[in-house]
Amino acid sequence: MDWISEELGLTTDTQTKIIGTLIVLGVAVLVRIVVARTIQRNLDDTGAMYRTGKLVTYVTSIFALIGLAWVWIDAFDNLGTYLAVVSAGLAIALADVLKNIAGWAYIVLRRPFRVGDRIEIDGTRGDVIDVRLFRFTIAEIGNWVDADQSTGRLIHVPNGVLFASQVANYTEGFEFVWHEVPVLITFESDWRLAEQRLVAIAHSQAPDIEARAGARIRETARSYHMKLDVLRPAVYLTVKESGVLLTARFLAEPRSRRLVEEKIWRSVLEMIETEPAIELAYPTIRGFLRGPLPIESGFDT
Template structure:
C-alpha cells in the first residue's frame, strides 16, 4: 500500500508508508468510537449519564488519534522541537477560538469579573450566572420578551472568549444594590407638593431597609477596590415639568434581583394613596382644543360706511 501511495502521490516511500499507517489508525480508532457510543446508548438508560459517557468517548478517541498520529509522523521531521513548533502553529490557527475561551476561563478564575449567582449583561444578553466551565459560562436569561428583570426560563451559554470582545456589566459585583426610579406623572391642576410628600412617605420603609441590609457597609467594602462614592443613600423624590403634567420621580436603592417586586409594591401604595386624595390625579398625554366662535351673520359682517364709501357708491 505504501508503494502504491508513493507512486500515486509522487512522494518518498517513507512518507507514503506513514500516510498509509495514519489512515488505518484513524479508521480503527473512529470505528472503535462508533462501537463504544452504540454500546453506551443501548445499555445506559439515564440520558444525562449517556450524554456524559458519549462525550468522554469522543474526547478520549480524539486525544488518542492526535497521540498516534504524532508518534507516526514525528520521525518525518528533523527533531521534536520542529515538530512541536509546527503543531503549535497549526493548533493556534485552527483552534484560535478555543484558546481564547481558555484564556477567558483563566481570566474569570484570576480576576473574578463575576461569580456564580451574579447578575450580568454581556453582548445584549442579561441573566444570572449559574455555571462557569472551561470554555463557556451559562446564564439564566432575564428580560427579553418578559417585562422588567424577570427570568425567561432560557439558559444562554456564552463563550468565555466573549469577555475580551464585548463589554460586560455586573449588577451585583462590589455593590449588590442598584438605583431604581419610578416616574409618577400628575396633572397640572394636582397638588404636586402633597404628591411629593406622599411619595416620600411611601419610600420611607426603603430608607430603613437599606440601612438594615447594610448598604452603607457594602459601599465601604466596595470602595476598597472600586471608586464608588454615594453621598446620599436615602430615597429621594425629584420634581420636574413635562408636557402633560408635573413629573415626580421616586429614586431609591433596591437589590438587583428584587427590582420588580419593589416596583409592584410601591405602585400599589401609590394608587391606593391617590384614590384617597381628591386633589391629586394621575396625568396622561392629552390634547386641549380651544374653539373661538365667529359671528358670520350679515349684521356681524357690516361696518360703518365712511365718506369714501359713499362717494364710491
Template structure:
C-alpha cells in the same frame, strides 16, 4: 514529489509547490465534505453534530497546515517549521483558544461567579454554569419586561469577555439605583403628591444600619474607590408635555426590584385615592375656541 512534478512539467520548484498547494486544498475540502456527509447520517442530536462538525473541520485544517508548511519549509530548519506550525494551529483554533483565555480570565480575575446577575451583549441573566469554553445564563427580563426569569438558558462563549461590555449587578454590592416616575396633571397639588411619593419610597428604602449593607458598602469603596455620598431616597420634579413628572429614586436589591416597585405603587395609589386634588396624567389634547361658534342648521 515536488521535484518530480517540477521535472515532468518543466517548471520551477515554487510553481510546483503552488500546484501541490492547490491540489491539497481541493482534496482536503472534498475529504471534509465526504466525512461530514457520512457522519451526519449517524448523528441526530444537533448539539452533538455541531461539536463534531467543528472538531472535524479543525482536524482537517490542522492536517492541511502541517502538510503545506512541511512542503514549503522543506530544508528551512526545525525552528522555522515549529514556528509556522504553531502559528497555523493558533489560527485554526483561534476561537477555541480565545474561549479558553476568557475562561482563565473569568476564573482568575473573578469577573463574575455562579449566582451573579450579569448582562452581556444585551442579554441579562443569572450565571448558572461556567465551563472552559462557555458560560450559561438563566435569562432574566427580555420578553416579560421585568426582573423575572424567563426560563430560557443562554449559552455564551467565554471569548466575549474580551470584546463586549460586561455588567455585573451583584458582585461587590448587591444593590442598584431604581427610579419610579409618576406623572400627574398640571391642576394637581404637586407638593402633596411629592410628599406621598417620597413617603412611599422611604417605606421601602434600604436600611443603612443593617450590618450586611454597611459591610458591602465598605468593601465596595475599598475595592473600586466608589463613594456613596447619599443613599437615602429622594424625589426629583420636572415638567413634561402632559403634566408634572415626579420621580422617586432609591436603592433596591438587584433581584427584588419588581416586588419593591409594586409595593411603592400600592402606597402611591392609596395616597392619591385619599386626595381628590391629585390626578394621574396621560397624553391629552385640549382645544380652545376664541369667540362665538356659529352652527349652520341648514
C-alpha cells in the same frame, strides 16, 4: 504485541504509549467518579457541591494532561522543540478554542463574575449558572418578559466573547442598583403634597436600605474607587406636556426591582384614592373657543 504491529503497523513504542494513554485516562475518570460520589454523600449544600465538583474536574484534568504529556513526549525530553512546532499550528487552527480557554482562565483568575451573579453581556441579561472550559451559561431574564424575571431560556456564551464585549455585573461589590418609578400627576394637583407622600412611600419599602448600602460601599471601596454621598430615597420633579412628573429614585436589590416597584405603585394608587388633591395625569387634548359660536338656521323665513 507482534500481531498488532503486523496488522496495524504500530511500533512497540507506539503501542506502549497508547496503553499508557488508556491507563492515564482510566485513572482520571475513576478518580473523578469516586470523588464525585464522596462529595454527594458528605455535602448537602448544592452550591458547595457544585464548586467542589468543578475544582475536582479542573484538578483531575490538569493531572491527566500532565500524564499524557509524560507518556507521549518521552518524559519531557525535547519538550521545548515539541511545543514550538505544535504551538504554531495550534495558534492558527485552534484560534477560537484557545481564545475560549483564555477566557475561562480570565474568569477563574480575575473574577469578572461568579456563578450566581447577575450580569449583562452583548445585550443578554441573566444569572450565571455554570462556567466551563469553553463557555459559560446564563439563565436569561428580560427579553420579551417586561421585567427582570426569567424567560426560561438558557444562553450559552463562548468565553472568548469576554475579550471583545463589556460585562455589566449587577451583584458584584456594591450589590445594589438604583431604580426609578415615574409618577405623572395633573397640573391641578397639589404637587408639594404628592412629593411628600411619594418620598414617604419610597422610604417605607426598604427602611434599612441606606445602612446596608453604606456598609457595602465601605467594603467595596477597598477594591474600587466608589463614593456615593446620597443613598436615601429621593423624589425629583420636572414638568412634562401632560402634567408634573415626580420620579422616585431609590436603591434596590437587583433581583427585587419588580417587587419593590409593584409595592410602590400599590401605595401610590392607595394614596390617590384617599387624596382628592392628587390625580394621575395622562395625555389629553383641550379645545378653547373664542367668542360666540355662529349657528346657521336651516329654516327659511
